[in-house]
Amino acid sequence: MPQAAPTTSMSRDRVCVVTGATRGIGRATAIALAKLGAQVVVVGRDSDRMDEVRREAERTANADVSCIKADFASFASVRRAAEEIVHRWPAVHVLINNAGINAGRRQVSVDGFELTFAVNYLAPFLLTSLLVPALAAGAPSRIVNVTSVFAHMAGVDVGDIMFERRRYSSTRAYNQSKLATAMFTMELARRLASSGITVNCVSPGLVATDLMREHWWFQPRWLRVLWSRWLLSPDDAATRVVRVATSEALDGVNGRCFAATLRPVSLPGRAHNEALRRALWDLSVRLTNAELVVPASRARAPRGA
Numbered sequence: 001m002p003q004a005a006p007t008t009s010m011s012r013d014r015v016c017v018v019t020g021a022t023r024g025i026g027r028a029t030a031i032a033l034a035k036l037g038a039q040v041v042v043v044g045r046d047s048d049r050m051d052e053v054r055r056e057a058e059r060t061a062n063a064d065v066s067c068i069k070a071d072f073a074s075f076a077s078v079r080r081a082a083e084e085i086v087h088r089w090p091a092v093h094v095l096i097n098n099a100g101i102n103a104g105r106r107q108v109s110v111d112g113f114e115l116t117f118a119v120n121y122l123a124p125f126l127l128t129s130l131l132v133p134a135l136a137a138g139a140p141s142r143i144v145n146v147t148s149v150f151a152h153m154a155g156v157d158v159g160d161i162m163f164e165r166r167r168y169s170s171t172r173a174y175n176q177s178k179l180a181t182a183m184f185t186m187e188l189a190r191r192l193a194s195s196g197i198t199v200n201c202v203s204p205g206l207v208a209t210d211l212m213r214e215h216w217w218f219q220p221r222w223l224r225v226l227w228s229r230w231l232l233s234p235d236d237a238a239t240r241v242v243r244v245a246t247s248e249a250l251d252g253v254n255g256r257c258f259a260a261t262l263r264p265v266s267l268p269g270r271a272h273n274e275a276l277r278r279a280l281w282d283l284s285v286r287l288t289n290a291e292l293v294v295p296a297s298r299a300r301a302p303r304g305a
């Protein structure tokens with residue numbers, strides 16, 4: 001895979017939707033895309049935080065940034081946000097599914113689903129399905145899903161995905177959601193092959209963000225300072241995400257995972273299990289009532305999937 005120079009600009013008519021853009025990796029990604037010149041749609045649940053990001057982008061990049069409110073713990077909220085996005089931007093060029101949590105204890109979403117799975121996986125599954133027509137209108141377009149190296153240590157139990165019978169562990173729930181993201185990436189890439197929409201994931205590395213804030217052992221200030229010395233900065237992680245979202249070297253590349261470079265890294269072994277991927281897909285459709293309408297095929301076949 002060639003190592004292309006980083007993208008230095010994007011045309012103003014490129015619309016990039018970034019979820020979880022109010023903190024950490026998503027915030028840095030939204031600002032970086034704004035600096036490249038794209039129109040950025042910040043998706044978040046907190047209006048004040050979204051306004052802060054918009055103001056920062058306008059200050060540093062004279063950018064075109066809009067905010068769409070969505071709580072990923074509620075399918076109704078995700079559906080409203082998708083409707084508004086499609087209405088305001090009928091053509092979308094980049095969707096970055098970044099919003100995520102690492103919950104300290106078992107909680108449930110508004111719809112009654114285990115919260116980590118609902119926020120990290122089901123909500124992006126639903127949002128993506130609803131935005132596919134806009135992504136098709138913007139084709140060639142890209143979906144970038146943020147997964148984690150911990151997906152390699154995970155299992156997906158489609159029989160008890162919500163930890164109703166298994167003993168709940170926040171680590172297992174988080175890792176499962178990130179493996180599900182990798183499986184979704186592969187399965188969606190397969191289903192959208194030849195549509196002009198490519199789907200890849202990024203494993204951004206270990207990054208100093210607020211992700212672990214619900215865990216008591218992460219809360220002391222001195223510990224956070226120590227971590228921020230060892231871990232990647234959100235800006236460095238965002239560079240990785242933005243590269244996958246924008247690099248011309250990845251034109252047409254589909255169904256791959258990237259980390260520090262444009263050389264694909266291996267997806268977790270379980271993501272290659274086609275039967276498991278289909279079972280997860282069917283379960284996700286049942287839980288979200290999402291319906292993926294596969295756009296008509298475009299001439300150029302993507303590389304990779």
Ligand SMILES: NC(=O)c1ccc[n+]([C@@H]2O[C@H](COP(=O)([O-])OP(=O)(O)OC[C@H]3O[C@@H](n4cnc5c(N)ncnc54)[C@H](OP(=O)(O)O)[C@@H]3O)[C@@H](O)[C@H]2O)c1
Binds near residue numbers: 019207
């Ligand atoms: N940090 C790492 O080392 C690491 C490593 C690999 C992968 N990742 C992944 O990277 C992504 C971003 O994480 P981060 O590390 O940047 O964490 P973060 O600083 O905690 O940011 C998470 C973002 O997700 C949003 N979010 C959380 N719950 C939400 C909900 N119910 N509805 C809408 N938005 C919600 C947050 O919004 P609020 O501001 O409203 O809380 C925030 O903008 C996640 O998918 C995570 O799994 C992180």
